[in-house]
Amino acid sequence: SELVRNKNAKETMKDLRLFFNGMGDGFSKVVVLIVAAATMVAGLRTLGLIDAISRSVSDFENAKAGLMLAFSAITGLITFISGSGNAAFYSFIEIIPQIAEKAGLDPIMVALPMQCMSNLFRSMSPVAAVVIIVSASIKVNPLVLVKRTWVPLMAGVLTVLLLSFLKYI
Structure with missing residues (x-):
């Protein structure tokens, strides 16, 4: 469609190259974050921290709430710092199924709030791509945008945790 609009194949190819360079740059940052997070987990x-967590969780009576809160908090913190929810979550x-199995928990009970936290905290991160793009398009500092969206997003975080408690505990 761009070729029909421009009627200039050379200009269209130049724009297409710019498009693919931008996509490659964006994807490479996501891949680096995922590799870094996977390296941290490894x-x-x-x-031996994963085994220690598994052993300690199996000893507690109410491990469900603690495990869900701990992994949700870790995922939220890493997402906020890195700006990528997928890297932290994936x-x-x-490791969630093996820890949940040793604690006698449903892995979904731990994984679902983690996934929701990764999405909510990404929207609160001033270094997230979406926050940077939106703030640039409306010409405000990313911190101003985060400050305005923080309250409703934290309400979402509390809602996710509350619903998770009611459903699984």
């Missing part, structure tokens, strides 16, 4: 596993999701 390091935690090597240090790096931790592989």
